[in-house]
Amino acid sequence: MIKLANINKIFETTENPVYALKDVNLNVKRGEIFGVIGSSGAGKSTLIRCVNLLETPTSGSIQLDGVELTQLSKAELCTARRQIGMIFQHFNLLSSRTVFDNVALPLELAGISKSEIKDKITPLLDLVGLTTKHNAYPAELSGGQKQRVAIARALASEPKVLLCDEATSALDPSTTKSILALLKDINERLGLTILLITHEMEVVKNICHHVAIIDKGELIEQNTVANFFANPQTELAQIFIEATINLEIPDEYKQRLSLNRKDNSMPLVRLGFTGNSVDSAVISEVSRTLNVDVNILSADIEFAGGIKFGYMLAELIGTKENTIAAKAFFQQHAVNVEVIGYVD
Amino acid sequence: MSTEQMINLLFTATLETLVMVGIAAAIACLLGMPTGILLHVTKADGILENNKLNNVLSIIVNIGRSVPFIILLVAIIPFTRLVVGSSIGTGAMIVPLTVASIPFIARLIEGALLDVPTGLVEAAQTMGATPLQIVTKVLIPEAMPGIINSITITLVTLVNYSAMAGTVGGGGLGDVGIQHGYIGFNPTIILITVILLVIIVQIIQSIGERLVSKVDHR
Numbered sequence: 001m002i003k004l005a006n007i008n009k010i011f012e013t014t015e016n017p018v019y020a021l022k023d024v025n026l027n028v029k030r031g032e033i034f035g036v037i038g039s040s041g042a043g044k045s046t047l048i049r050c051v052n053l054l055e056t057p058t059s060g061s062i063q064l065d066g067v068e069l070t071q072l073s074k075a076e077l078c079t080a081r082r083q084i085g086m087i088f089q090h091f092n093l094l095s096s097r098t099v100f101d102n103v104a105l106p107l108e109l110a111g112i113s114k115s116e117i118k119d120k121i122t123p124l125l126d127l128v129g130l131t132t133k134h135n136a137y138p139a140e141l142s143g144g145q146k147q148r149v150a151i152a153r154a155l156a157s158e159p160k161v162l163l164c165d166e167a168t169s170a171l172d173p174s175t176t177k178s179i180l181a182l183l184k185d186i187n188e189r190l191g192l193t194i195l196l197i198t199h200e201m202e203v204v205k206n207i208c209h210h211v212a213i214i215d216k217g218e219l220i221e222q223n224t225v226a227n228f229f230a231n232p233q234t235e236l237a238q239i240f241i242e243a244t245i246n247l248e249i250p251d252e253y254k255q256r257l258s259l260n261r262k263d264n265s266m267p268l269v270r271l272g273f274t275g276n277s278v279d280s281a282v283i284s285e286v287s288r289t290l291n292v293d294v295n296i297l298s299a300d301i302e303f304a305g306g307i308k309f310g311y312m313l314a315e316l317i318g319t320k321e322n323t324i325a326a327k328a329f330f331q332q333h334a335v336n337v338e339v340i341g342y343v344d
Numbered sequence: 345m346s347t348e349q350m351i352n353l354l355f356t357a358t359l360e361t362l363v364m365v366g367i368a369a370a371i372a373c374l375l376g377m378p379t380g381i382l383l384h385v386t387k388a389d390g391i392l393e394n395n396k397l398n399n400v401l402s403i404i405v406n407i408g409r410s411v412p413f414i415i416l417l418v419a420i421i422p423f424t425r426l427v428v429g430s431s432i433g434t435g436a437m438i439v440p441l442t443v444a445s446i447p448f449i450a451r452l453i454e455g456a457l458l459d460v461p462t463g464l465v466e467a468a469q470t471m472g473a474t475p476l477q478i479v480t481k482v483l484i485p486e487a488m489p490g491i492i493n494s495i496t497i498t499l500v501t502l503v504n505y506s507a508m509a510g511t512v513g514g515g516g517l518g519d520v521g522i523q524h525g526y527i528g529f530n531p532t533i534i535l536i537t538v539i540l541l542v543i544i545v546q547i548i549q550s551i552g553e554r555l556v557s558k559v560d561h562r
Binding site: 081139 | 461463464466467468469470471472473474477481482485486488559561562
């Protein structure tokens with residue numbers, strides 16, 4: 001549906017040219033949610049703005065449903081853009097228009113009659129959950145409601161794809177969740193193709209089918225979300241995945257922690273579950289068969305793209321031989337084991 | 345001068361001031377607003393970026409704004425004569441007032457449009473809006489509070505400028521203040537003209553503010 005090939009974007013500055021995008025290739029299939037994740041300044045905004053030519057790439061090809069956008073005349077581009085909805089981090093609603101009139105704007109621009117506009121907008125505002133807000137002005141709405149208006153507005157011209165430029169970055173966690181749920185719902189119900197950029201792994205984990213990592217203008221890794229979490233290829237991918245996991249050693253344990261094994265001290269381990277880990281009850285199996293008690297201090301196991309992954313911090317209590325055997329057992333089941341130290 | 349004469353004099357003068365300011369402002373808006381819009385959209389990274397046009401407009405506007413009104417008033421007398429057939433009187437005064445306020449309002453409108461977040465223009469572009477649609481559906485409605493404010497400021501400035509009409513034999517309150525008050529040594533007339541001018545400015549300002557609060561939904 002969206003096909004970017006060999007996209008380069010160079011910003012000419014007075015000093016050195018800035019390579020914002022380097023040979024970017026991206027293929028978003030019909031009906032999927034594709035996420036591009038990257039730190040700020042990595043080029044993700046430039047990337048998504050290239051798709052509807054808000055930013056003109058220095059070289060490369062952009063195809064939307066088989067149509068080459070870079071070759072279009074200005075007037076043709078205006079028409080083509082109606083097939084690409086876009087929502088933004090800061091919503092970009094017109095403050096002078098009510099919710100209804102904001103959503104009506106793309107239809108007005110396309111020259112659609114007033115009565116037809118009314119018929120179209122009512123169901124759209126129902127869809128995004130703003131049935132009672134037709135006549136409110138954006139200033140009277142919360143951030144989440146504003147983004148809902150923006151989504152309805154982006155959908156008004158029945159686009160083939162929806163671009164989301166950090167659409168949840170200005171929202172609090174619970175509002176983020178509800179907006180993501182809405183995007184997922186729209187994707188499933190309308191079969192709408194969505195390309196989003198974000199710096200939050202949470203977003204990718206919750207709604208994306210495919211993910212790409214962008215770093216210094218290059219897409220360094222692309223995969224299905226399941227494979228991405230199961231088998232991150234690059235260091236940056238691992239950093240992003242770990243950032244979603246919150247695992248700290250309690251202070252009380254830190255004080256009792258030493259690097260060398262002493263008599264009566266028990267290993268404190270960090271167990272890493274990835275998509276490759278055997279999906280079985282390894283913890284209880286270890287206690288049952290190897291006579292090692294597992295004292296779980298904290299754990300963060302997540303489910304994304306159909307796979308389970310995460311980390312667990314645990315103290316292995318048992319004889320030296322048995323704890324070593326337990327370590328081997330975990331490794332056999334493709335659970336990464338890292339001994340952090342030994343606690344008295 | 346009898347009280348009745350004085351009332352008549354001041355009444356006529358007030359009307360003349362209002363006519364001068366009103367007509368000059370109307371024409372200035374008609375010409376200055378498009379100029380301000382052009383200044384904004386032809387800027388670097390504007391929706392109709394055009395460096396040459398922008399530079400030319402900017403220089404003309406700057407020239408217009410840097411000439412003191414009292415100089416402009418006499419400097420363009422040939423032009424005034426060409427337009428209204430005379431260089432004295434209330435009608436003649438409208439010409440320099442208009443000429444002075446076109447660049448003035450153009451810059452103010454440009455500033456008002458600058459306050460519209462670029463994100464809104466971008467959002468409209470993603471919806472396939474043409475440059476003309478962006479101007480009429482996004483820039484002007486979103487800048488409306490600022491535009492009304494600009495017009496208010498222009499009107500008040502015009503009231504001020506119109507008081508210099510006396511120098512070219514134009515009418516209006518300023519003229520009465522100078523001719524009958526200062527030269528005719530009648531402090532009462534000076535006082536009354538000042539009070540009337542203050543009232544006119546107050547009315548313009550409060551109408552402006554009321555309109556702004558009506559259209560401002562930010």
